[in-house]
Amino acid sequence: MGGERGFLRRNEYKITCVMFKTKSQKKELAGEIMNEVIKNIQERRSVRSFTDDPVRDEDIATILECAKLAPSAIDGQPWFFTVMRDRALMDEISEMNKKLMLASGDPLMIKMASEPKFDSFCSAKTAIIISSETKAYYGMADCANAAMIITLVATSLGLGSCYIAGYTYVLRKPEGLAQLARLSLPEGYRPILGVCLGYAAERPVPRKPLRSNTSAFIG
Ligand SMILES: Cc1cc2nc3c(=O)[nH]c(=O)nc-3n(C[C@H](O)[C@H](O)[C@H](O)COP(=O)(O)O)c2cc1C
Numbered sequence: 001m002g003g004e005r006g007f008l009r010r011n012e013y014k015i016t017c018v019m020f021k022t023k024s025q026k027k028e029l030a031g032e033i034m035n036e037v038i039k040n041i042q043e044r045r046s047v048r049s050f051t052d053d054p055v056r057d058e059d060i061a062t063i064l065e066c067a068k069l070a071p072s073a074i075d076g077q078p079w080f081f082t083v084m085r086d087r088a089l090m091d092e093i094s095e096m097n098k099k100l101m102l103a104s105g106d107p108l109m110i111k112m113a114s115e116p117k118f119d120s121f122c123s124a125k126t127a128i129i130i131s132s133e134t135k136a137y138y139g140m141a142d143c144a145n146a147a148m149i150i151t152l153v154a155t156s157l158g159l160g161s162c163y164i165a166g167y168t169y170v171l172r173k174p175e176g177l178a179q180l181a182r183l184s185l186p187e188g189y190r191p192i193l194g195v196c197l198g199y200a201a202e203r204p205v206p207r208k209p210l211r212s213n214t215s216a217f218i219g
Pocket residue numbers: 044045046047048122162163164165166167204
């Protein structure tokens with residue numbers, strides 16, 4: 001990984017050059033950018049099967065740079081991103097999760113863990129683990145914002161992604177302390193969410209119908 005890169009500055013420069021040609025071109029470009037965002041939101045779906053092609057380092061750098069621009073309560077930015085590519089560790093966490101879930105007595109957990117292809121990391125070779133500072137007031141919301149940005153940027157780069165939270169189950173229990181220690185998190189952070197990344201090897205199933213009565217206008 002190349003650390004912090006100048007991605008946004010480079011693109012801003014590119015956009016500025018085009019925008020200043022003519023007023024109508026400026027409007028057109030603004031429209032294009034906006035439609036691209038809406039298109040990505042409409043096209044993003046969870047992907048749970050990936051090809052063997054690795055995610056490029058420059059794409060990971062772009063994704064992280066954008067994730068760090070997510071809004072956060074009092075601009076606390078209480079996140080820590082771990083780029084996980086250690087498939088052996090992912091398998092270990094997944095296996096331990098499966099065992100715990102099967103022993104949980106919770107019918108939903110048991111049903112999920114009994115899936116033949118159960119994998120807490122959706123068979124991906126790359127995942128971004130998102131941890132929150134435990135003292136942050138709205139750490140879950142802040143990290144969810146970052147996760148959403150990651151999935152949208154991934155979509156725009158032609159990558160499949162899947163939001164994950166289930167992998168944290170074992171890491172919150174005494175059984176998972178050794179695995180948690182291998183994530184190299186700063187003191188006072190704990191993993192709460194994540195996003196699997198890769199090139200899609202499946203077409204997502206059609207969307208469930210959207211729930212109705214989920215908005216209202218007042219005034
Ligand atoms: C907070 C959160 C946690 C999730 N955790 C998991 C997970 O652990 N494993 C998984 O396969 N999908 C997980 N998902 C993905 C959802 O199942 C998925 O977003 C939902 O079914 C809607 O499908 P779509 O993303 O294709 O629109 C999670 C999504 C959210 C928002």
